[in-house]
Amino acid sequence: MSASIEPGTVKRALSAHAAVGLLAGAILYILCLTGTIAVFYVEMQRLEQPNAPEMAEIAPEAVQRGVEAVLAREAQEGLAPTTHLYVHIPVEELPRATVTTDTQAFHLDREGRIAMPEMIEWNDFLVHLHYTLNLPSLVGITIVGIFGVMMLALSLSGVIAHPRIFRDAFRLRARNNAGVGLTDWHNRLSVWTLPFGIAIALTGALIGLATVTAYGLAESAYGGDVEAVYAPVFGEEGPPDPAPAAAPDVAAALQYMAREYPDVRLTYAVVHDPLTAGQHVQMIGDHQRRLIFGEYYAFDSEGAFQGTTGMADGALGQQAAASTYKLHFGNFGGVWVKIAYVALGAALTAICATGSYIWLGKRRRRGIEEPRLRAAWTGVIVGTPVALVATAAARAIIGNEAPFAAIFWIGLAAWIGGSIALAGRRREGAPETAA
Template structure:
């Protein structure tokens, strides 16, 4: 039996199929671009709130005073389950205390300086981490796209057997897409180790959460924390009976005395002001890729041991190294700059890959100016949306609806390009809009930092 369709119906079906492929490419491009920008996550926080108090270090007693001061402001609320203290580090020399209800900066002597206001930085991280989709769904989608990048990188090598031999062959002139294909292939080769590392670690982070939920359902009676415990350690049993506040200064002093070569980066106080409270110190180990080792203490400051991320089994050390390897949180500014360069190259590879695909369709006689315009809207619309979202943060403050602004612009710009201006292509117009919005953001940002 042969199905008969009109030529127009077939053309519409092909266009619909291409549009689905374009959507997948758009999400992949967005993930790569936001991942590149979020490398400077700490620096964005300093730009967002330039007047927050900064310090190279803070005394243990000052940390204790800050913790007590923050909890004193929450006496009329149900007890917070976790209190986090971000200790000053080189990239972000600030002390910040976060509870279930608030986040505040504290001064070097432990006084509350004001609320933490880094909404754009958090929005950006959530956009890359989970496409701003709450819960498990967003991280799963991003993890799947990590697998997709891995598959594209490996299949690209197989599909181009001369790709390494021609690693430095570049025909700059765009002769029927040849120049664009050369840029795509060369950047793919030059960034291959980076692309594989980012794809693999991204897939591990995103799909690892799915795996944890699966293990919890199969072996731990849906207790996700129990599934994570063999790697990241387990929490003590809660006891909600009231108790005096634990002294976090004692563990900090113990760490400085017994492990002077490590640097505390986070303090986690579980169930503060209850009999079940306990303390975890996360400390960076020099010349190690792990995000840190976790040292555990009781409410009385007694040392209970460490989790083993620095010297435990290989799976623990690998899991603890994934985050720094993916986000470039090691090696300081030189490593971050390298991640920016390679991240931009990977983003260009994704963008040019789709452009090459559209060019091939056009050379086969499938002239689709609306798809071309839509892809122009994606390539230039996503950075425009990021820029205007940051501008909204500067103008409207920390409560600006950043997620709504970003996704409205990200969806609307390609749709407007498709509907209004398929020919001539909107590329140059969008480039001018990006340049203008960037200049305005820089001007307002510099003005705000100077005040």
């Protein structure tokens, strides 16, 4: 006796299957849109907090005063000792000196005095939305990495599925005959952005899956020691020693870099385990005309040079790993590269949007009418930028303390829900056609 499935059950299963496909497309759309906006993350920081002190450079002694002032302030406030302290060195794109700990961040003035807290929560929200979908870090960045793999597969399979895609690279049929015009634009944009799309998808997948891969390797081969996995690429942390100690000599390390590596543009000074006997200092230096995010220059707590990690001249795999970040975010080559990234990112966003419309159109032509799914997709396409604008408005009205993630996700869900409800009312109010 063969089991049979009710037609209604099959129809509901197909609708659920389609909804899952749209959910995946929606996440790709959100990632592409937020990534395109985040290209100008540095510039938007200056817009979000325009009154922060700015300077072309800061003296090593001023940096030292700033480090000591922030550490003293945290001790006075009774905060838990920070494990890492970062000093952003003023550069052309972001001419600000900022000290960041595990719990807070402060802008410094030219003399190294604490000027004001850093208040760029909206920008941080946007970056976290792109990096982790505002989920817990490990879970979110892994999901985003998986979608990077999915985007890479879509790019490559799209070329294979359309053997004439390159020959028809500039062929556009203006009339939207049963979705032909939309399909042409989708295919043309896919061809024109193919190298960019592959680069973004590949680097996004590498960045997103690196963390979970490191945890897996640590459990299987390093006894759970994640730092041991990262050590061959990013260098070793060194043995911890929690005994109290005076603040490290960051100024001496900065002076050494200015004297011995004058062509290296410093971007960050990093203090590991500050105010402990195991503390040490790293300088991150940007190498011009290179894709690496920077080389690590190691110093002990007295400012004595210990060596480099090898990002600039180490193994090819190490250099490649250090090059994924600039290639993914477009922060190399100046403003014109950023403008190109925004234009190409907007094209990728349009590809994500039109792809699902084309798919829904094909289902409609096969007699599968799904107005609620189409409305849900339109809700995603329109609701995502609307929700982002709502978070920006909240930043202007409420301030830095606004719950940006809640505003975005609740606003987007409400917009999608409203679109579905409106589509349902229209369908119920539509006149029945005669048989």
